[in-house]
Amino acid sequence: MFLTFWRFRRAIASHVWPLGGGALLVIFVAAMQVALPWPMKVIVDDVLQPSGPSEQHRLPGFLGLADAGPLQLLLLAAAALLAMTLLNAAAEYLGTRVLNGVGERVMATIRVDVFTHLQRLSLSFHDRQRLGDLVTRTTTDVDYVRALMVSMLSVLLPNVFILGFIVTICVMVDPAFALIGLAVAPLLFVTVLVYRRRIKAASREARRKDSDIAAAMSETFSSVRVMQTYTSETRHEEDFRTRNDGRKDAGLKVIGLQSVFSPLVDVIATLGTVLVLWVGAQRVLEGTMTLGLLLVFLAYLKALYAPMKALAKLTTVISRGQASAERIQEILDTAPAITDKPGARPAPRLAGAVELRGVSFGYQENRDVLHGIDLKAEPGNMVAITGPTGAGKSSVASLIPRLYDVTQGSVFLDGVDIRDLQLATVRRQVSMVLQESILFRGTIHDNIVYGSEGVSREHVYAAAQAAYVDEFVRNLPLGYDTPVAERGVTLSGGQRQRIAIARALVRDTPIVILDEPTSGLDAISEQYIMRGLDRLMAGRTVIVIAHRLSTLQRADQIYVLDHGRVVETGRHGDLIASGGLYSRLDRLQHTGDTHAPTLGLTQTETIA
Numbered sequence: 001m002f003l004t005f006w007r008f009r010r011a012i013a014s015h016v017w018p019l020g021g022g023a024l025l026v027i028f029v030a031a032m033q034v035a036l037p038w039p040m041k042v043i044v045d046d047v048l049q050p051s052g053p054s055e056q057h058r059l060p061g062f063l064g065l066a067d068a069g070p071l072q073l074l075l076l077a078a079a080a081l082l083a084m085t086l087l088n089a090a091a092e093y094l095g096t097r098v099l100n101g102v103g104e105r106v107m108a109t110i111r112v113d114v115f116t117h118l119q120r121l122s123l124s125f126h127d128r129q130r131l132g133d134l135v136t137r138t139t140t141d142v143d144y145v146r147a148l149m150v151s152m153l154s155v156l157l158p159n160v161f162i163l164g165f166i167v168t169i170c171v172m173v174d175p176a177f178a179l180i181g182l183a184v185a186p187l188l189f190v191t192v193l194v195y196r197r198r199i200k201a202a203s204r205e206a207r208r209k210d211s212d213i214a215a216a217m218s219e220t221f222s223s224v225r226v227m228q229t230y231t232s233e234t235r236h237e238e239d240f241r242t243r244n245d246g247r248k249d250a251g252l253k254v255i256g257l258q259s260v261f262s263p264l265v266d267v268i269a270t271l272g273t274v275l276v277l278w279v280g281a282q283r284v285l286e287g288t289m290t291l292g293l294l295l296v297f298l299a300y301l302k303a304l305y306a307p308m309k310a311l312a313k314l315t316t317v318i319s320r321g322q323a324s325a326e327r328i329q330e331i332l333d334t335a336p337a338i339t340d341k342p343g344a345r346p347a348p349r350l351a352g353a354v355e356l357r358g359v360s361f362g363y364q365e366n367r368d369v370l371h372g373i374d375l376k377a378e379p380g381n382m383v384a385i386t387g388p389t390g391a392g393k394s395s396v397a398s399l400i401p402r403l404y405d406v407t408q409g410s411v412f413l414d415g416v417d418i419r420d421l422q423l424a425t426v427r428r429q430v431s432m433v434l435q436e437s438i439l440f441r442g443t444i445h446d447n448i449v450y451g452s453e454g455v456s457r458e459h460v461y462a463a464a465q466a467a468y469v470d471e472f473v474r475n476l477p478l479g480y481d482t483p484v485a486e487r488g489v490t491l492s493g494g495q496r497q498r499i500a501i502a503r504a505l506v507r508d509t510p511i512v513i514l515d516e517p518t519s520g521l522d523a524i525s526e527q528y529i530m531r532g533l534d535r536l537m538a539g540r541t542v543i544v545i546a547h548r549l550s551t552l553q554r555a556d557q558i559y560v561l562d563h564g565r566v567v568e569t570g571r572h573g574d575l576i577a578s579g580g581l582y583s584r585l586d587r588l589q590h591t592g593d594t595h596a597p598t599l600g601l602t603q604t605e606t607i608a
C-alpha cells in the first residue's frame with residue numbers, strides 16, 4: 001500500500017504541505033471520536049448514578065470537577081459533547097476537502113507524467129501496445145490510484161489512529177478487560193489479510209479485462225468505415241460481447257469475494273461484542289465496574305471494529321488501486337529504446353548526405369527483416385527504393401530519422417553515425433510524407449505548422465500555395481481556420497496529402513522521405529500532389545519509396561529490394577538493360593506476362 005505512495009513520490013512531492021495538513025486534520029478527527037464517549041460516561045456514572053462505587057467515579061475529580069453538582073456536570077458534559085461534535089465535523093469537512101483536492105492534483109501530475117513518457121517511448125514499444133490499453137492506463141488506472149491514495153489517507157489513516165488511541169486507553173483503564181475486548185482481533189486480522197489477497201488478484205484480472213474492452217473499442221471505431229462497408233458489425237459485436245462477458249465475470253468474482261468479506265467481519269466483531277457484554281455485565285452487577293465505563297468500552301469496541309470493517313470495504317479500492325499503480329508503473333519503468341548516448345552532439349544543419357552501410361534490422365529479436373543493406377544518397381539527390389511488398393522498403397525509410405535502431409551496420413548522415421548525434425536534432429532535419437497522412441485535431445493552419453510552431457503566417461501561406469492546399473482551402477468558409485476532425489477524416493485523401501506536403505515544406509528540412517505519397521489517389525489529385533512534391537524535392541535529398549515509372553525514371557539511383565536485401569542498384573536505363581528483377585517488371589507492364597515477378601503494383605498504379 002505504502003509502496004504506491006513511494007512509486008509516485010515525485011508527483012506527490014509538490015503537494016507535501018496540503019497532504020500533511022489534511023493528514024493532521026483526519027488524525028484530529030480520530031482523536032475526537034475517541035474522546036466522544038467520555039462525556040456520556042460522566043452523565044451515566046456521575047449524573048444519573050452518583051451513588052456508585054466512589055473510586056470508579058474518578059473522572060470529575062480528574063478534571064477538577066469533584067465538587068460540581070449533577071446539573072452542573074450534566075451541563076458541562078452536554079456542552080463538551082456538542083463542542084467536540086462541532087469541532088469533529090469541521091475538521092472532517094476540511095480534511096476530506098483538502099485530501100481529495102490533493103488527490104486530484106497528484107493525479108493530474110501522474111497523468112501528464114504517463115502521457116509524456118508514452119510519447120517518448122520508441123516505436124518498438126508502441127508496435128507492441130494496444131491503444132485502448134494505453135488509454136485505460138492513463139485514465140481509469142490513474143483514477144483508481146487516486147481513489148487508493150485518498151482512501152488510505154482519509155479512511156485508513158484515521159482508523160489506524162482510532163485503533164491505536166482506543167487500545168492505549170483501554171489498556172490504561174482496565175488491562176484485563178481490554179484483553180477480552182481484543183480477543184477476536186487476531187481472527188479478524190487473518191480474515192482481512194486472506195481476503196485482501198484474494199480480492200487483489202481478482203481486481204487485477206478485472207483491470208486487464210477493462211483494457212480488453214477499451215482495446216476492442218479503439219480497434220473497432222478507428223476502422224468504422226471498413227467495418228460498415230464490409231457489414232462486419234456482427235463480428236465486432238460478438239468480439240465485444242466476449243470481452244465484455246469476460247469483464248462482467250471478473251467483476252462478479254470481485255463482488256462475490258467482497259460480499260462474503262463484509263458480513264464475515266460483522267460476525268467476528270459481534271462475537272467480540274457479546275464477549276465484552278457477557279463479562280462486563282457481570283462485573284457491573286458485582287460492582288467492580290461502572291455502567292458508564294462498560295458503555296465506554298462498548299462504544300470503543302464498536303469504534304474498534306469500524307476500522308476493520310472500513311478496511312474490508314477499502315480492500316477493493318486498495319487492491320484495485322495497487323493493480324492500477326503497477327500498470328502505470330510498468331509504463332513509467334519502460335525506458336525508451338532509442339535515446340541519446342552520452343556525449344552525443346547536436347547535429348549541425350545537414351547538407352543531406354544519407355548512407356546506410358551494412359545495415360541489418362529486425363522488429364523482433366533475432367528476426368531481421370533487413371540484411372546487410374548498403375544505400376547511398378548524395379546531398380540533393382533523389383534515391384528511389386522499389387521492390388515487392390514486404391521487401392523492407394518502409395523499414396529502410398524508418399531507419400533514417402532513427403525511429404528504430406539498426407541491429408548491425410550504421411546509418412550515416414553527412415558521414416556521421418546517426419547514433420553520435422542527438423536524436424531530436426536529427427529528426428528536426430528529416431520530413432516524411434507517408435502513403436496516408438495523419439492530421440491532428442485542430443485547424444488546417446495548425447496542421448501545416450505542426451512540428452514547426454512559431455513560423456509566420458506568411459510562411460505558412462506560401463507553403464500552402466506551393467503544395468496546392470490553397471486550391472481547396474480558398475473555398476472553405478473558414479479558410480485556414482477550418483477545424484479538422486481527428487485523424488483528418490473530414491478531408492479527402494488527396495487533401496490530406498497536400499497538407500502533409502505543405503507541412504514538410506514549412507519544416508524546410510534537408511532530407512525528405514516519401515513513402516508512396518500518391519498511391520491510391522485519382523489522376524487529378526495525383527497531379528496536384530506531384531507538382532507539390534516537385535517543389536518539396538527541389539534542392540533536398542529525397543528518399544522515395546516508389547513503384548511509378550515516372551518517379552523511378554527521374555531517380556538518380558534506384559535500389560531494388562527483395563526479402564530485405566538490395567538485389568539491384570542503378571539508374572532506370574541500366575536496370576532495364578541488366579535484365580534482372582527490375583527489367584522483368586518492365587516486361588510485365590508491356591507484355592502482361594503474369595508469371596513475371598511483381599513489384600507490388602496495384603491496379604491504380606500504371607507504369608506506362
Ligand SMILES: Nc1ncnc2c1ncn2[C@@H]1O[C@H](COP(=O)(O)OP(=O)(O)OP(=O)(O)O)[C@@H](O)[C@H]1O
Pocket residue numbers: 127363364369387388389390391392393394395396600
Ligand atoms: N511494426 C512491425 N513489427 C513487426 N514486423 C514488421 C513491422 N513493420 C513491418 N514488419 C515486417 O517487416 C517486413 C518488411 O516490412 P516493410 O513494411 O518494411 O515492407 P515494405 O517493402 O515497405 O512493404 P509494403 O510495400 O507492403 O509497404 C515485413 O515482413 C513486415 O511484415
